[in-house]
Amino acid sequence: MGSPEGAGANSGPAAEAARPRQIRPLPDTLVSQIAAGEVVERPASVIKELLENALDAGARRIEVRIEDGGIRRIAIADDGCGIEAGQLGLALQRHATSKIATLTDLEEVASLGFRGEALASIASVARVRITSRTAQAPHASLIDSHSETVEPAPGRVGTTVEVLDLYSATPARRKFLKSVATEAAHCADALRRVALGHPTVAFSLSVEGRTTLSWPAGDWIARALEGLGEDYQGAHRVVSRQAGPLSVQGLLGLPTASRGRADRQFVYVNGRFVRDRLLAHAARQAYSELLHGDRHPAYALFLGIDPSLVDVNVHPAKTEVRFRDAQGVHRALFHAVQDCLRTGAAEHPSLQSPQTLQDLAQAANPGLTAAGGAAGAMTTGFRPNSASQVALALSFAAPAGRPRPWLDNTPWADAMAARAREPEPGEGSGAEPGASSGDGRSASPADFGSPDPAALDAAQIPPLGFALAQLHGVYILAQNAQGLIVVDMHAAHERVVLERLKSELDRGGAAMQSLLITATFRADPLDVRIVEEEPAMLAALGLDLSVLSPTSLAVRGVPAALAGADASSLARSVLAELREVGSSRALAERRDDMLATMACHGAVRANRRLTLHEMNALLRDMERTAGADQCNHGRPTWIQIGVNDLDSWFMRGR
Numbered sequence: 001m002g003s004p005e006g007a008g009a010n011s012g013p014a015a016e017a018a019r020p021r022q023i024r025p026l027p028d029t030l031v032s033q034i035a036a037g038e039v040v041e042r043p044a045s046v047i048k049e050l051l052e053n054a055l056d057a058g059a060r061r062i063e064v065r066i067e068d069g070g071i072r073r074i075a076i077a078d079d080g081c082g083i084e085a086g087q088l089g090l091a092l093q094r095h096a097t098s099k100i101a102t103l104t105d106l107e108e109v110a111s112l113g114f115r116g117e118a119l120a121s122i123a124s125v126a127r128v129r130i131t132s133r134t135a136q137a138p139h140a141s142l143i144d145s146h147s148e149t150v151e152p153a154p155g156r157v158g159t160t161v162e163v164l165d166l167y168s169a170t171p172a173r174r175k176f177l178k179s180v181a182t183e184a185a186h187c188a189d190a191l192r193r194v195a196l197g198h199p200t201v202a203f204s205l206s207v208e209g210r211t212t213l214s215w216p217a218g219d220w221i222a223r224a225l226e227g228l229g230e231d232y233q234g235a236h237r238v239v240s241r242q243a244g245p246l247s248v249q250g251l252l253g254l255p256t257a258s259r260g261r262a263d264r265q266f267v268y269v270n271g272r273f274v275r276d277r278l279l280a281h282a283a284r285q286a287y288s289e290l291l292h293g294d295r296h297p298a299y300a301l302f303l304g305i306d307p308s309l310v311d312v313n314v315h316p317a318k319t320e321v322r323f324r325d326a327q328g329v330h331r332a333l334f335h336a337v338q339d340c341l342r343t344g345a346a347e348h349p350s351l352q353s354p355q356t357l358q359d360l361a362q363a364a365n366p367g368l369t370a371a372g373g374a375a376g377a378m379t380t381g382f383r384p385n386s387a388s389q390v391a392l393a394l395s396f397a398a399p400a401g402r403p404r405p406w407l408d409n410t411p412w413a414d415a416m417a418a419r420a421r422e423p424e425p426g427e428g429s430g431a432e433p434g435a436s437s438g439d440g441r442s443a444s445p446a447d448f449g450s451p452d453p454a455a456l457d458a459a460q461i462p463p464l465g466f467a468l469a470q471l472h473g474v475y476i477l478a479q480n481a482q483g484l485i486v487v488d489m490h491a492a493h494e495r496v497v498l499e500r501l502k503s504e505l506d507r508g509g510a511a512m513q514s515l516l517i518t519a520t521f522r523a524d525p526l527d528v529r530i531v532e533e534e535p536a537m538l539a540a541l542g543l544d545l546s547v548l549s550p551t552s553l554a555v556r557g558v559p560a561a562l563a564g565a566d567a568s569s570l571a572r573s574v575l576a577e578l579r580e581v582g583s584s585r586a587l588a589e590r591r592d593d594m595l596a597t598m599a600c601h602g603a604v605r606a607n608r609r610l611t612l613h614e615m616n617a618l619l620r621d622m623e624r625t626a627g628a629d630q631c632n633h634g635r636p637t638w639i640q641i642g643v644n645d646l647d648s649w650f651m652r653g654r
Contacts, residue, residue, distance in 0.1 A: 040121055042177060043070025043166055044186035049122070050161050051194045052112035054078035055201065055271075057159065060217065064191055065206040069183030070166065071174070077160040082134040085141035088150050091130060092143065094120040112272055112318075119161075125173065126166045132159040188213060192227055196300055197268040199223035224251040224300040228264055231257055232298060239301075239340040243332035246305050252340055253298035255290035256629065256636045264298035269310060271302075275319045279303070282330045286337035289596070290627060291634040303333070342626035464623055464638070467615030473607035476615045483643040489610070489618060490603050491631035496621045498599035498632050501559060505540065505595070511560040512542045519555040519567035520548060527575045528553065534578060541598070545571060562602030573597050596632035 040046055047064060054062050057080025067073040083091055090096045094117065122128055123145040133140035133155050140155030167174035177183060184207055191213065195203040199220040205213035215226060225233060228251060235257035241248045253264070267279050279301070287297045311322040323329045451466060464487075465480025476487040504511055523531075531538065531545045531553060538545055542559030555567040562570060577597055604610070610618075622628040622637070631637055647653060 040125055040166075042186060043074060043183050044190035046070065046074055046122055046126075046163050046166065047076065047187050048190045048194060049118035050074075050076045050163075051191065053118065053161075054080055054159070055194070055198055056112055057081050059158065059201060061202040063204050063206070064187075065209075066184060066187050067208060069177075069180035070163075070187050071177060071180070071183060072165065074163040074166070074187075075160060077158065079156070079158040082137070082157055082159055083130070083132040084134055085132075085137065085150055088130060088132065088141055088143040089148065092119055092123050092128065092145055092148070096120075122163055125169050127164040127168070129162040129164070130159065131155045131162075133157050193266065193273045196223060196227040196266050197271045197273055197302070220249070220302065221251065224266075227266060227300055228253060228298050237340050239336055241332075241336040241339070243336065244328070245309060246303060246329055246332045248301065248303055248333060248336040250299060250301035252337060254629065255287060255295075255297065255341070255634060258291055258295035258297055258634075260295065262296040265296070266300040268300075268302045269312075269321055270304060270307060272312065272321075273319065274321050276321055278323070278326055278330050279333060282333040283337055286334050286341065289632065289634070290341060290630045295634065299337075301333070301337075303329075305329070462620065462623060464619040467612045467619060470610055470615065473609065476610070476618065478615070478619055480640075482640055483646060484641040485619075485638055486641065487619070487622070487638040488631070488635070489615075490606055491635055492618060492622050492628065492637040494596075494599050494603040494631050495628050495637060496618070496625050497562065497602050498596055499625050499627065501542075501562075501595045501599060504542070504559075512539075512544060512557040513560040513563045514544070514557045515555065515567060519571075520552055521555075521568040521572065522551055523553045523572075523575070525550060526579055527572075530575055530578050537578070538574070541574065541595075543571060543574060559598065559602070562598060565602040570598060570602065599632060 040049075043066065047066075047070065051062060051064075054076060057078060059078035059080035061079050063077045065073070065075040065077075087098075119128065119130075128145040129142065131140050131142045131153050135157050140153045141150050142153035142155075143150050167177070178186075188205060188207075191203060191205050195201070195215055199222070200217050202217045203213070203215045204211060215223065221238065225236070228236070232251070232253050235254040237252045237254065239248060239250050239252055265280070265283070267274055267276065267283070269276075269279075283297070283299060283301065291297065305323075309324045311324075312318060451460075461481050463480060465478040465485050468477045468479055470489075471477055471486075474489065476485075476489050476492075478485040478487065528547055528550060531547055542557070542562075544555070544557030546554045546556060548554050553571065555571045558565060558567050558570060574597070604618075629637060
């Protein structure tokens, strides 16, 4: 006789699961509800799908109204082409669409919607009412998903879709929704994402009968700024580039206006908002050396590409895409963003709309009259020519009275050269900045190497102005047409040196400067081994290291750009990087990190006193150096304080 356990061995849930189950088709209602689970995640998903339908219909104005966060009611009205009365019933059927008809259409999707799933999926979890009228129809027609009958109704040309009592048919799904305020915020975000990609269409949002968002039709730059927020009105750059079949346009927030969250990053492919890891990685990589810490950039990027080269049929939500040439798209976007960001400080937006020279002169001297001052508006005509762009190195060691490389072929060369032979403060006369000159007048910056901006024509004033003084051994104060420039000299010089090192390495290796006196230091066996195994890599970086003993190394040459740096400290930092990376191949991938470390060690240090000539040299190099707005660690290198700001602080004119 079998045991009780044995008697029950062929019964119970386990046995039931082992038996083959019958295969049967799912009911249409259940199929639609399953599809709705992928398409209709929350009220914001409904808004996104209906907005895309409105845009596909050619709408020029779209109004969105929501109640109770979109849970009780969503109404979207457009002025598009409308739906014929005989077609309204098909609009609510699964996989019924007017946007594609053949496999060729599916491979070259040019519309935002194409599956014919959205309305049917929404109707499976809510009540849907569609009122539509074409230009040829004498009146509008209405269909209700509950009755599925078409009736005459009043209405203008276009379509109005109402979604009532979302998830009333599936109460379990409704429990996963957040508060009304949260869902309303998601609805606004969904509208914002769609609106950014279609600037020629007017959008409005009404929440509980009150208009909370209204965007008129306009140009894409204005729309992108509205999407990014007012913080980026004066802190952005415009990118526009064509790379083969890919076009890239957009607004890039400056790294100095980065955010703690990645919530202002919008990428569009052929007008479709996407969340694509490939594109996000390209943008992030382009910003990488300009961001500080865990900060995130803000941008709105619009990519245009032949529809046959991109697959949008990846996910039901249609926010993922695949490119036929993914690497090519990544490379094109990376270079477009990087090249736009890596401009000299002269290209900074805050320097593009200066005050008039007369305003500046009167701000400095209230008693100045129009007849006695310089007239005319300051322009942004300054651009370093090709000769000056090549001269990236700073000549800090050049004695007073010697030719200065930053003076060559620049509009202000003659003005500064006239002062170049005069002694610096402390040279001969013992004069100090601010002391009286021999003719009884107060000494000005021009007496010590910087011309007086009020005495120059507009075109002669460079964007970052002329140096005035050094503050606390850390900051450079300069006067330009807009007011006061404050420069972090170490951070700025660090960027200048880094870009020069990168340029030299790209041309075949950093130039090496042999040391008159060999620098030696103690090293551990691993550092010695690296010197023995990686001579080519070290030479490419401009370092000449040799082994003296199992515990000591000698530095016989350093990069020419870092001739004034501590040779032993520089060598130790480079070897530490090599030790961490572990191979030449990996080192090549981290080249910029290595060069940034070298530049940091070679940059001018705090508390080093600079002459005005040297300060001006740094300002000129910043103007022609890519990425000079940020140091190698993403911190800003300079700020602009306008004359209006100064007047406000001191309550002038009140």
